[in-house]
């Protein structure tokens with residue numbers, strides 16, 4: 589899947605500025621400071637926002653066509669940053685409802701729902717009402733609804749927000765597993781999630797791609813830089829960000 593010349597403007601703000609990127613199988617971490625454009629990119633890939641300019645090709649479909657967008661949506665999983673749910677639904681009902689929206693074949697739905705809920709570790713709460721769950725559990729319901737159709741493209745916007753450390757470790761293992769058969773794009777502020785779960789890192793800054801590489805190459809960049817605080821990948825993040833700012837004259 590590929591985006592070229594992707595530009596997204598919100599009134600006078602340029603959220604993405606002619607971005608070229610491609611994503612293959614694996615887990616791709618999207619990093620960047622607040623306002624870098626991560627959510628804007630994820631929303632275009634999820635087909636919920638239209639680009640101002642540029643091309644988006646997902647799963648062999650050009651997103652400009654209505655029918656193509658529909659085809660992509662059936663193969664897509666998306667967890668938005670602010671994920672809305674129906675509090676009165678049980679976990680099973682909510683995930684089944686999303687399966688229905690994604691037009692999953694009726695016969696396989698019950699099993700698909702149970703499998704998705706089990707994969708996020710909520711099998712014992714499947715018949716609990718969503719509103720009775722903790723914040724971290726609700727986040728996991730969000731992940732379950734995103735993976736119920738075994739998506740070929742999975743988009744997760746800040747999925748680990750609200751998870752405790754043990755849940756985050758479990759979640760990263762799930763990400764690695766999902767990345768074997770799907771393209772997984774994870775927007776996060778948590779550099780350690782990227783280091784532990786991602787095969788590739790894309791660092792956005794002010795609507796541009798500031799760095800692309802592996803967590804290992806980002807860590808190596810940190811070792812060469814002048815930062816002394818944080819772990820190697822965090823140092824690499826800061827070094828890459830500052831390097832990009834110097835190169836573009838943003839110099840903040």
Ligand SMILES: Nc1ncnc2c1ncn2[C@@H]1O[C@H](COP(=O)(O)OP(=O)(O)OP(=O)(O)O)[C@@H](O)[C@H]1O
Nearest residue numbers: 598601602603620621622623624625626627628629
């Ligand atoms: N609906 C909107 N209306 C106006 N400006 C917007 C809108 N959505 C995003 N922006 C602006 O576009 C820029 C990019 O925002 P975006 O949410 O894509 O960044 P982000 O990297 O996801 O940030 P965060 O890490 O804070 O979620 C920011 O300057 C933001 O203020």
